[in-house]
Amino acid sequence: MRDMEKDKIALVLVGHGSVLAYNREMIEALANMIKERGVYDIVEHSFLQLNEPLLEDVLMGLASNGVGKIVVSPVFIAKGVHTTSDITEVIAKVKKKNPEIRIGYAEPFGADPRIVDILLDRAREAALQIE
């Protein structure tokens, strides 16, 4: 079982976390939508702070289950302190404790045309309130 797991790539979403429930609910919803796409055998969600499970705990759990390859996907709009320092520090800590594990780190969304599509859809709905 341990050897089989080693060839799989696990996808771990990491969200910002929030004192309100919206961020947690959205990260959970995105994880479910990604599971439904069927691209990754293992899809987990996690948070940097304020909500559970925390990124470090999810990564350590996968490592202790023998998962050898993990992609960490930040659910963040742009690079910033959270993506360039906070998340990378957690990844470095997990790698130090599990030298054999291989972790890829995905870029945040960036200025993608699909973000523009979403912004224009949301703006159109809001414009109906004032027209």
Add this chain to the structure above:
Amino acid sequence: MRDMEKDKIALVLVGHGSVLAYNREMIEALANMIKERGVYDIVEHSFLQLNEPLLEDVLMGLASNGVGKIVVSPVFIAKGVHTTSDITEVIAKVKKKNPEIRIGYAEPFGADPRIVDILLDRAREAALQIE
């Protein structure tokens, strides 16, 4: 000129702001991409904190130029304290000073399938690092 402006809807993006340059650069890039779509005559970008111009200053500037309808579009992934309190407080303040202005407030991105597409693209790129 003042009357003509009143029929237009101005779109105002509002980003989180960051001590690093990435968030500012992304919000500026998104504003330019939206301008290129040609849907709104006026497209402005702004920040809640840490970067300029601030949302309040952009809204006050539009109001003083006679723009009567504005859609505020939060460049945020999910609802949270910033979108349900901080931004709405700025909008309420501007409305109080300019009772004639009409401001629509757009939803954040939410768990949109296009976000899933972006996450899977970024994850695929990151997986190449470890395969």
